[in-house]
Amino acid sequence: MKLTDTHCHLDYYKFDEDRAAVLQRASDAGLIRLLVPGLQHKSSKAAVELAQSRAEIYAAVGFHPTDLDEFSEKTFAKIKTLAARPKVVAVGEIGLDYYWVKEEAKREFQREALKRQLDFAKEINKPVVIHMREENDAWFGACSQDLLDILQEWQSGLSGALREKPGVLHSFNGTLESAQKALTLNFYIGVTGPITYKNAVQKREIIAQLPLERLLIETDSPFLAPVPQRGKRNEPAYVVHIADKIAEIHAKNLAEIAEITAANARQLFAWGD
């Protein structure tokens, strides 16, 4: 069985002690592709270096909405340079975060930084990895609305393959309506550990209504560990528990889900077999 983890922060300090062992377990668990997204210049650079060090690792580069303190012409130029390096398959993670950022001026800055990075993705013809977190972790609100408006405007200006596969809403935590809206814009939906949590009934109902050919599986390591590892440090090998839960929800077997989500990721990130 071949699995993918389309969102793991392997550069994070929590893996400094045992990164090689973590990668070995990922490989033993059947992971053939791992995407490490950047959060700002430093982690984008680390993601690119990780991609150079291991065949199965690919990178995304960009500024996360809660990491915009150092966003400037100079640092953005560095991200653009990194984006041209081998195995950089996306711009991300970029997006909006109204959970941690409450000041309107700072939210406006997030929207500007997002739009500039979306324009850059269009320029280099690469998909985007989108982060979205609503105020108070609500299912819907200003953050979802602003994000979907911005993505709609951007996507309508795309052409060719990028218009068909513009990106992924990573660790999706919104309503069915938001997911459906994203699907009309041809986005993929990233599914993470919280769908395995006991009380996540509604989340599972939403996933049940989304087409399998638009789902990606991701751990968001070291965060959001799935059951039965909940509460521990997450790592790519645990992506199997997410695939397993999707299999249960969609009445398929694990191997089918692994295969479908690997194919989805291959289509979006164009990283070959």
Ligand SMILES: [Zn+2]
């Ligand atoms: Zn992330």
